[in-house]
Amino acid sequence: NYGVGMACSYFEGYLVHVLPSDGAKFFGFLENIKIYENREGVVFPVKKLFVVVTKSLFSPPALVEFNKTGRDDLPKLEACSSLTEIEKDVAGVKNRIYRSTAYKIYRPSAPPVCLCTEGGTPLNTLYRVLKNSELSEELAGINREEIVHDFLTTLRKLITKSPECRGKCELVYFDDSNRDLNLADVLLDRIRELE
Amino acid sequence: NYGVGMACSYFEGYLVHVLPSDGAKFFGFLENIKIYENREGVVFPVKKLFVVVTKSLFSPPALVEFNKTGRDDLPKLEACSSLTEIEKDVAGVKNRIYRSTAYKIYRPSAPPVCLCTEGGTPLNTLYRVLKNSELSEELAGINREEIVHDFLTTLRKLITKSPECRGKCELVYFDDSNRDLNLADVLLDRIRELE
Numbered sequence: 001n002y003g004v005g006m007a008c009s010y011f012e013g014y015l016v017h018v019l020p021s022d023g024a025k026f027f028g029f030l031e032n033i034k035i036y037e038n039r040e041g042v043v044f045p046v047k048k049l050f051v052v053v054t055k056s057l058f059s060p061p062a063l064v065e066f067n068k069t070g071r072d073d074l075p076k077l078e079a080c081s082s083l084t085e086i087e088k089d090v091a092g093v094k095n096r097i098y099r100s101t102a103y104k105i106y107r108p109s110a111p112p113v114c115l116c117t118e119g120g121t122p123l124n125t126l127y128r129v130l131k132n133s134e135l136s137e138e139l140a141g142i143n144r145e146e147i148v149h150d151f152l153t154t155l156r157k158l159i160t161k162s163p164e165c166r167g168k169c170e171l172v173y174f175d176d177s178n179r180d181l182n183l184a185d186v187l188l189d190r191i192r193e194l195e
Numbered sequence: 196n197y198g199v200g201m202a203c204s205y206f207e208g209y210l211v212h213v214l215p216s217d218g219a220k221f222f223g224f225l226e227n228i229k230i231y232e233n234r235e236g237v238v239f240p241v242k243k244l245f246v247v248v249t250k251s252l253f254s255p256p257a258l259v260e261f262n263k264t265g266r267d268d269l270p271k272l273e274a275c276s277s278l279t280e281i282e283k284d285v286a287g288v289k290n291r292i293y294r295s296t297a298y299k300i301y302r303p304s305a306p307p308v309c310l311c312t313e314g315g316t317p318l319n320t321l322y323r324v325l326k327n328s329e330l331s332e333e334l335a336g337i338n339r340e341e342i343v344h345d346f347l348t349t350l351r352k353l354i355t356k357s358p359e360c361r362g363k364c365e366l367v368y369f370d371d372s373n374r375d376l377n378l379a380d381v382l383l384d385r386i387r388e389l390e
């Protein structure tokens with residue numbers, strides 16, 4: 001089951017590296033956010049990794065591409081610098097680097113809001129696989145809605161069951177085919193729910 | 196089909212980023228090796244990325260762990276520094292870093308041999324998933340041999356079909372349950388075949 005497999009791989013191959021403390025030099029995601037807050041003089045109202053999963057599976061290189069062009073009346077995302085990197089030897093690659101990006105949401109009549117967010121990488125990779133006709137025949141018969149549903153359900157379960165990852169990651173489903181929706185607003189709503 | 200899906204994800208989520216030129220500042224894997232050769236004053240007899248796929252699915256953090264301890268009569272791997280990093284914005288993560296490791300194989304009565312090699316990361320992630328009893332129920336009924344076979348077969352096909360990746364990646368199957376086998380020797384044999 002593709003969605004379930006992707007969620008397991010994302011959890012064990014990524015979240016497990018970036019969320020918990022490693023007991024040595026990496027103090028964990030929450031600590032990483034606090035270090036950034038002190039260094040940059042900002043505040044993250046919600047100290048979680050927001051993973052944006054889209055209906056199309058696609059995630060642009062930078063989430064700012066989801067902003068509505070020419071609409072200064074709407075909140076919009078802007079990328080800031082990266083949080084402190086995590087460097088570890090993984091499967092033969094020495095000093096493999098895991099890096100998360102801080103974003104600001106600028107609002108027309110309120111102060112900006114900081115958060116750590118990114119796209120759902122395995123789904124974006126699948127999007128690229130399906131676009132590549134050479135590859136897509138290998139995965140014929142795939143149902144995107146089912147994959148997104150299985151990915152989200154399985155990942156939520158895995159995160160909740162893990163004492164070290166629970167409460168540090170927020171999954172945000174975004175219907176990028178709906179032109180009335182603005183990602184920055186969807187993220188602001190979720191932040192308000194969690195504050 | 197898990198093995199097929201992993202091969203597609205590894206190809207489209209990794210090999211496509213690190214093997215071809217990106218038409219701008221990254222000149223491709225071959226160029227990357229030549230830069231390293233000039234900088235470090237070494238020669239890579241075979242300028243390919245050697246991906247080591249094991250029977251157990253496990254890849255240690257550094258491939259040197261496959262060396263036979265206390266056997267100075269056998270060739271052994273030693274990790275060197277990394278090749279030049281590739282930095283690109285991917286799925287909302289700004290400046291995500293992709294980095295490959297150069298290794299030397301030291302031989303008891305011959306000069307050392309340089310190569311760029313690593314483990315098959317997606318299989319190592321699956322190994323960790325299966326070890327985690329919370330996750331393994333999600334993937335019950337998995338047959339490791341079948342997964343390795345499907346992963347290798349699919350990946351070989353994808354690499355061969357791609358003009359930009361063809362000839363730049365060598366897949367090496369290593370039966371890590373066979374104590375008579377030494378990974379450094381298996382890699383040397385493959386290098387001799389390809390020289």
Ligand SMILES: Nc1nc(=O)c2ncn([C@@H]3O[C@@H]4COP(=O)(O)O[C@H]5[C@@H](O)[C@H](n6cnc7c(N)ncnc76)O[C@@H]5COP(=O)(O)O[C@@H]3[C@@H]4O)c2[nH]1
Nearest residue numbers: 009010013014098121122125204205208209293316317320
């Ligand atoms: N946002 C984000 N940042 C990261 O640094 C990162 N690293 C992994 N992942 C995602 O977690 C999952 C598990 O990763 P794994 O390493 O087993 O497979 C990876 C791995 O086998 C290989 N790969 C990707 N990046 C690297 C890398 N830098 N070095 C070696 N191998 C890599 O290609 C597979 C697919 O990668 P992505 O399709 O980018 O998404 C992965 C995957 O869904 C990441 N996601």
